[in-house]
Amino acid sequence: MNDVWAFFSFSDPTVRIVSLGTVFLAMSASVVGTFAFLRKRALVGDAIAHAILPGIAIAFMLSGTKNPIVLMMGALISGWLATWAMEYITEKTKLSNDTAVALVLSVFFGIGIMLLTHIQHSGTGNQSGLDQYLFGKAAGMTEQDLWTYSVVALLLLTVVISLYKELKVYSFNPDFAAVSGLPVKAIRRILNLVTVLAIAIGIQSVGVVLMAALLITPAAAARAWTSSLKIMLFLAALIGGISGLSGSLISYLSPAMPTGPWIVMTLSIITLLSLFFAPRGGALSRLLKQRRHSQKILNENLLKVFYKLSVERKLEKSGLNVAELLAERAINKSDFAAAIKRLKRKNWLLAEGKKLKLSSIGLVEARRVVRLHRLWEMYLSQRLNLKEDHIHPNAESMEHIISPELEALLLKELDFPTQDPHNSPIPYSN
Amino acid sequence: MKNQTALEVHNLTASYQRKPVLWEIDFKVPSGHLIGILGPNGSGKTTLLRNIMNLMEADSGYVKIFGKDLDEVRSRLSYVPQRESVDWNFPASVREVVEMGRYRPGNLLRRLKSSDKQKVKASLEKVGMLAYADRQISELSGGQQQRVFIARSLAQEADIYLMDEPFVGVDAATEEAILSILSGLRDEGKTVLIVHHDLQSAYQYFDWMILLNTRLIAAGPKEAVFNSTHLREAYGGKLNLLSKLGEIIAREQFPLREPDFKEKEGSGDE
Amino acid sequence: MEAFFIIATGALVAMTCALLGSFLLLRKMAMLGDAISHAVLPGIVLAFMISGSRDNFIMLIGASLAGLLVTLLIELLHKKIHLQEDASIGISFTWLFAIGVILISAYTEQVDLDQDCVLYGEIAYVPFDLIYFSGGQLFFPRATIISGLLFLLTLGFVLVAYKGLKITSFNSDYAKSLGISTLAWHLVFMSMVSVTTVLSFEIVGAILIVALLVVPPATAYLLTKRLKQMLVLALIFAVLSAIGGYYLAVFLDASIAGAMVSFAGFFFLLALIFSRLRARSLKVDAYLKE
Numbered sequence: 003m004n005d006v007w008a009f010f011s012f013s014d015p016t017v018r019i020v021s022l023g024t025v026f027l028a029m030s031a032s033v034v035g036t037f038a039f040l041r042k043r044a045l046v047g048d049a050i051a052h053a054i055l056p057g058i059a060i061a062f063m064l065s066g067t068k069n070p071i072v073l074m075m076g077a078l079i080s081g082w083l084a085t086w087a088m089e090y091i092t093e094k095t096k097l098s099n100d101t102a103v104a105l106v107l108s109v110f111f112g113i114g115i116m117l118l119t120h121i122q123h124s125g126t127g128n129q130s131g132l133d134q135y136l137f138g139k140a141a142g143m144t145e146q147d148l149w150t151y152s153v154v155a156l157l158l159l160t161v162v163i164s165l166y167k168e169l170k171v172y173s174f175n176p177d178f179a180a181v182s183g184l185p186v187k188a189i190r191r192i193l194n195l196v197t198v199l200a201i202a203i204g205i206q207s208v209g210v211v212l213m214a215a216l217l218i219t220p221a222a223a224a225r226a227w228t229s230s231l232k233i234m235l236f237l238a239a240l241i242g243g244i245s246g247l248s249g250s251l252i253s254y255l256s257p258a259m260p261t262g263p264w265i266v267m268t269l270s271i272i273t274l275l276s277l278f279f280a281p282r283g284g285a286l287s288r289l290l291k292q293r294r295h296s297q298k299i300l301n302e303n304l305l306k307v308f309y310k311l312s313v314e315r316k317l318e319k320s321g322l323n324v325a326e327l328l329a330e331r332a333i334n335k336s337d338f339a340a341a342i343k344r345l346k347r348k349n350w351l352l353a354e355g356k357k358l359k360l361s362s363i364g365l366v367e368a369r370r371v372v373r374l375h376r377l378w379e380m381y382l383s384q385r386l387n388l389k390e391d392h393i394h395p396n397a398e399s400m401e402h403i404i405s406p407e408l409e410a411l412l413l414k415e416l417d418f419p420t421q422d423p424h425n426s427p428i429p430y431s432n
Numbered sequence: 433m434k435n436q437t438a439l440e441v442h443n444l445t446a447s448y449q450r451k452p453v454l455w456e457i458d459f460k461v462p463s464g465h466l467i468g469i470l471g472p473n474g475s476g477k478t479t480l481l482r483n484i485m486n487l488m489e490a491d492s493g494y495v496k497i498f499g500k501d502l503d504e505v506r507s508r509l510s511y512v513p514q515r516e517s518v519d520w521n522f523p524a525s526v527r528e529v530v531e532m533g534r535y536r537p538g539n540l541l542r543r544l545k546s547s548d549k550q551k552v553k554a555s556l557e558k559v560g561m562l563a564y565a566d567r568q569i570s571e572l573s574g575g576q577q578q579r580v581f582i583a584r585s586l587a588q589e590a591d592i593y594l595m596d597e598p599f600v601g602v603d604a605a606t607e608e609a610i611l612s613i614l615s616g617l618r619d620e621g622k623t624v625l626i627v628h629h630d631l632q633s634a635y636q637y638f639d640w641m642i643l644l645n646t647r648l649i650a651a652g653p654k655e656a657v658f659n660s661t662h663l664r665e666a667y668g669g670k671l672n673l674l675s676k677l678g679e680i681i682a683r684e685q686f687p688l689r690e691p692d693f694k695e696k697e698g699s700g701d702e
Numbered sequence: 703m704e705a706f707f708i709i710a711t712g713a714l715v716a717m718t719c720a721l722l723g724s725f726l727l728l729r730k731m732a733m734l735g736d737a738i739s740h741a742v743l744p745g746i747v748l749a750f751m752i753s754g755s756r757d758n759f760i761m762l763i764g765a766s767l768a769g770l771l772v773t774l775l776i777e778l779l780h781k782k783i784h785l786q787e788d789a790s791i792g793i794s795f796t797w798l799f800a801i802g803v804i805l806i807s808a809y810t811e812q813v814d815l816d817q818d819c820v821l822y823g824e825i826a827y828v829p830f831d832l833i834y835f836s837g838g839q840l841f842f843p844r845a846t847i848i849s850g851l852l853f854l855l856t857l858g859f860v861l862v863a864y865k866g867l868k869i870t871s872f873n874s875d876y877a878k879s880l881g882i883s884t885l886a887w888h889l890v891f892m893s894m895v896s897v898t899t900v901l902s903f904e905i906v907g908a909i910l911i912v913a914l915l916v917v918p919p920a921t922a923y924l925l926t927k928r929l930k931q932m933l934v935l936a937l938i939f940a941v942l943s944a945i946g947g948y949y950l951a952v953f954l955d956a957s958i959a960g961a962m963v964s965f966a967g968f969f970f971l972l973a974l975i976f977s978r979l980r981a982r983s984l985k986v987d988a989y990l991k992e
Binding site: 039042043044045047048091094095096097098100101103104105107108109110111112113114115116117118119120123124137211212214215217218219221222258259260262263264266267270273277278285 | 735822960
């Protein structure tokens with residue numbers, strides 16, 4: 003626990019540099035990556051990250067220094083070249099886009115590995131630390147690195163903020179952007195450039211292999227919570243920042259642990275949780291919704307049974323018992339009991355001893371369901387020209403879906419019919 | 433043989449990403465006709481074919497072919513997908529593609545028999561592509577590509593042919609050649625269903641029609657179907673109510689059928 | 703002799719990848735190969751920890767399970783959660799790869815694998831792990847034998863399943879309409895890719911496998927319009943890359959696998975230039991004809 007305190011007090015300058023640097027890198031990659039995500043170019047980001055390796059190696063071989071600015075220039079050039087190569091191959095040859103991406107990724111990476119091992123084996127003494135680009139080594143960040151990366155991160159943010167509108171339109175719909183007279187080519191170039199730049203600095207923290215995660219994963223998590231681009235960018239940056247911080251915390255507490263993979267681990271867990279539990283798009287909310295629907299369907303089906311037996315066949319004297327209900331419509335026992343309970347709670351059913359009876363508000367509700375069923379049958383037979391013996395199954399499910407707004411439309415279009423196609427009366431409230 | 437029911441589509445409802453594109457389609461098709469499936473863009477024509485071939489799952493309803501399930505009579509059906517649906521840069525020769533018409537789940541690991549190869553040749557001859565048998569498919573024109581697809585289908589020697597837009601992007605000569613092949617099939621008592629979008633030529637080409645626009649407008653002999661009332665209904669736009677309901681279903685993740693609901697009559701393959 | 707064994711092993715792995723990669727390319731699933739090659743890592747590490755050795759069989763099971771897991775995860779994210787496909791792939795494999803690296807760092811004592819090996823394999827050490835036959839008279843490196851058997855298995859698979867691979871790659875809907883189970887074919891094919899990835903892992907490293915899967919087939923694809931020619935050309939480029947890569951690596955004192963990939967990339971560049979020139983001259987011909 004003391005260690006955690008020590009970390010968050012940021013009194014150790016190394017901790018300060020490493021955690022600040024990691025957070026900046028992760029945040030800027032997340033922001034830029036959001037656009038890559040929206041343009042469905044997650045794997046292109048992956049390819050660019052791999053393709054940066056030979057640039058770094060060549061920059062080192064030519065300059066003999068590990069100056070971050072020099073290496074970044076190399077990274078930028080080879081990342082840019084890779085972007086161009088992917089576009090060229092996709093456009094000019096019969097190879098598909100995904101093949102072009104995999105091809106550029108692996109060839110650039112292979113060359114990078116070859117050069118890197120060459121540098122390592124030639125042992126100029128200054129080469130150690132270049133392999134940190136493979137898996138990232140945030141712990142080795144110096145103050146000079148931090149300054150460089152912060153400036154670049156700031157630059158990226160400035161570009162994104164000042165071109166926010168253009169980037170937004172272009173990412174959602176490039177065709178529309180072109181039609182409305184935006185300079186799409188320039189926007190694409192700028193976006194490519196900031197992506198390469200974000201990747202070039204981002205690999206410092208997670209390395210080339212895992213860089214795609216830093217770009218895409220925060221955006222995917224953010225997307226689950228919102229559909230507004232502004233909030234999405236903010237959330238992605240937040241999620242990226244938190245993951246960066248937790249990655250450096252973990253490797254501070256347990257120095258054997260690599261920072262980069264733990265950043266990705268945190269990111270992935272946040273994202274998977276978001277995808278499952280987010281209130282709007284999440285899988286859980288969808289399951290709950292489906293459960294609510296099936297309860298609603300059961301409720302309404304039972305009301306219909308009550309309506310048919312008690313109002314239309316006038317069986318009701320002092321209510322209906324369970325056997326009578328189940329004879330009319332087969333429903334499994336536990337579902338049936340649960341549905342009865344729900345209807346009682348809503349005061350749509352009243353119990354009289356062992357028998358059950360529709361209340362006055364239950365009757366209104368039952369009428370509504372029966373009315374929708376019969377109206378829809380009417381619609382199917384008139385507008386879809388379905389035969390009488392074919393319309394019942396469809397109406398059986400649509401009666402639960404039709405909203406009051408649609409009901410109004412239906413009534414207007416059918417001109418308030420009094421009978422359904424089977425000549426049963428359509429019950430109106432009054 | 434003629435006018436026996438070749439194909440029955442019963443109360444078929446189908447959706448893409450939960451949004452219904454076919455509502456309660458219900459019709460029977462007699463054998464021995466050249467049948468056009470007509471309707472505006474996005475009216476579900478291709479979806480209908482894909483459902484008949486069981487390439488996607490229907491939400492409700494079923495399809496019977498000669499009164500049986502698809503799997504029992506699969507060899508009597510032949511499907512021609514849209515020409516654009518494949519990558520014509522695929523490295524294969526015309527002959528190789530037409531030979532696929534003789535592939536069966538049972539002979540995939542074996543060589544084709546010489547009788548199969550004969551049938552391939554005969555089909556190529558029928559569409560006038562025998563001279564191009566060793567051409568690579570990437571070198572063909574649009575019309576030639578379509579002829580290859582028709583030849584592949586002919587090599588299947590089926591009784592029902594389902595073709596998705598065979599006349600799109602082909603030259604006039606090919607269109608005429610394909611039409612005469614298809615009429616020939618009809619005269620042999622085969623049933624040919626064709627997804628077609630050109631109303632101008634439809635009346636001349638087909639003798640039976642299925643008019644669709646998400647729902648079935650009409651199905652029957654062309655004289656009964658091809659009239660201004662039906663056409664106006666089909667091409668007059670979507671039914672407002674139906675598309676609104678479709679949106680609600682897609683958004684709210686409603687089931688298109690109640691889970692416990694059983695259809696009483698004719699529940700064949702459910 | 704050492705050079706021969708290294709080249710032979712590299713060539714056998716590259717040829718296996720060339721055969722499978724050709725169909726991977728035609729199925730437009732190159733990036734799925736990328737995903738699988740990353741994702742097998744945690745499976746390999748776990749198998750290592752459990753068995754405590756480089757027992758190929760247990761590694762095979764572990765990695766195949768991981769390969770299956772990533773395919774299922776991608777499917778789950780894409781189909782059930784409605785996340786777009788590229789992001790589903792990107793998120794799934796980076797996550798599994800991160801888990802693999804974390805496991806390696808956490809259990810360095812038990813796991814005799816270093817991170818570099820993950821990236822570019824240890825083909826240089828191939829000649830030192832020998833298996834002896836007929837009383838020590840005859841010996842071959844273990845990796846050469848394994849990659850030889852793998853190549854024979856793959857070659858046999860491609861020859862026997864040629865028609866099925868062809869029709870399901872070209873037009874899967876049509877294959878389905880004939881009653882062919884395209885899902886079964888997909889699974890069998892992807893298992894072959896997974897097995898190859900795992901067995902080649904020690905030799906060229908997980909990530910460079912993608913290069914061998916994609917680059918020689920793509921080179922061949924640019925040069926020919928015939929499937930059989932494409933397969934043969936891809937095999938030839940695979941062998942040439944292995945030979946050229948070895949000597950380049952010796953010359954530069956660098957990773958052999960990396961040099962093999964660089965050589966493969968060089969062949970692709972030549973093929974690209976050639977096919978562009980040919981396309982241009984065809985255009986000129988057509989222009990002159992008019």
